[in-house]
Amino acid sequence: MKTAVRMAKDNTLAVIFADFKEITKVRLAVSVVFSSVAGYFLGAYEVTISAIFLLAFGGYCMVGASNAFNQVIERDLDALMKRTRNRPIPAGRVSVSMAMTIAVALSLLGIVTLYLLNPKTAMFGAISIFLYTSVYTPLKTKTPLAVFVGALPGAIPFMLGWVAATNEFGIEPGTLFMIQFFWQFPHFWALGWMLHDDYKKGGFKMLPTGKKDAGTALQIIMYTVWMMVISVIPVFGITGRLSLSIPAAILIFLMGGVMLFFAFRLYIKRDTATARKLMLASVSYITLMQIIYVIDKFI
Missing domain, CATH: 1.10.357.140 (UbiA prenyltransferase)
Incomplete structure (x- = not known):
């Protein structure tokens, strides 16, 4: 008992x-x-x-x-x-x-x-x-x-x-803010693409054009490019104490290129499977990018 x-x-x-x-x-x-x-x-x-x-x-x-x-x-x-x-x-x-x-x-x-x-x-x-x-x-x-x-x-x-x-x-946390700000658009639009039909049942408007179309895919590409650029800005020495070495910047830029590849694939194929790959790539990107920034500071 x-x-x-x-x-x-x-x-x-x-x-x-x-x-x-x-x-x-x-x-x-x-x-x-x-x-x-x-x-x-x-x-x-x-x-x-x-x-x-x-x-x-x-x-x-x-x-x-x-x-x-x-x-x-x-x-x-x-x-x-x-x-x-x-x-x-x-x-x-x-x-x-x-x-x-x-x-x-x-x-x-x-x-x-x-x-x-x-x-x-x-x-x-x-x-x-x-x-x-x-x-x-x-x-x-x-x-x-x-x-x-x-x-x-x-x-x-x-x-x-x-x-x-x-x-x-100041400029340092402002830069960190902008990196994560622009990253969210390809991440959440890829998620919104995957769950579009379910979101519609709840009345949520998560895609920029409201559709899984070329316009949405194009905006995903544009924001991914901005994310890639802003993520490596510290390498130019214009962001105060927040700095980035050339090898780290190249690695981060290449990782962003993986996201950009899937963004272009989504523009071409416009299917859920590619949106899922983009979403997973974005999750890997934000985590690895932050790890690289931290490691680069201490080595």
């Missing part, structure tokens, strides 16, 4: 933990934390474990809060789409009030934690939550420009790490 009760409790806790991970989008949150920590290493004069912990914990809270608010707002639309109908709120496993409690608690915890680093870091974290939940989320059903708005909070994490390390905002 005791064993059965213990097993039931364990199963319940596993479900609660799984729903918490889903409502905070743990994989997305971890990738954002990774970007922030990379930015911290680039900006730090001296690396401290306590600062990394505060940045990682506070960053996860901020991303988790944004995602929880998002799922509260979009709960009825999520129920219409195949990829989201089993999320905790539309599936009925988590109530709206509980999700709001989680979102508010994570917001406060995240802002306080980031404030312990410095006020500017907390400010940018709060701005990120506001833009994502109050501007980007409502616009997703109104206009394709929502992706542009969403790219603003999405570009903050890489920059946030530098600000956390220095308590300063």
Whole structure:
């Protein structure tokens, strides 16, 4: 009997933990934390474990809060789409009030934690939550420009790490912001292409032309080129303390070329399989690019 009760409790806790991970989008949150920590290493004069912990914990809270608010707002639309109908709120496993409690608690915890680093870091974290939940989320059903708005909070994490390390905002974190800002367009438009039919069920307008057509593919190509150019700008020595060696710049540019290859392939083939390859290439690019930047600083 005791064993059965213990097993039931364990199963319940596993479900609660799984729903918490889903409502905070743990994989997305971890990738954002990774970007922030990379930015911290680039900006730090001296690396401290306590600062990394505060940045990682506070960053996860901020991303988790944004995602929880998002799922509260979009709960009825999520129920219409195949990829989201089993999320905790539309599936009925988590109530709206509980999700709001989680979102508010994570917001406060995240802002306080980031404030312990410095006020500017907390400010940018709060701005990120506001833009994502109050501007980007409502616009997703109104206009394709929502992706542009969403790219603003999405570009903050890489920059946030530098600000956390220095308590300063200048050309260096501004450059990191622009790199991640332009990267998001080919990434999310490739994702939007893959999920276009499902997004239509929820009324989301995620592609720039509203269609899987040549116009959308052409814009993906254009933004990929801009991303490639901005990613290597530090090699020219015009971005303050943020620098990049010639070998690192060449490697990053070649990685961007892989994305550009798939962008051109998408323009030619216009199929879901190529969009998926572009999306996966973009995920690899942003992670490897940040790793190269950090390694290049310390070697």
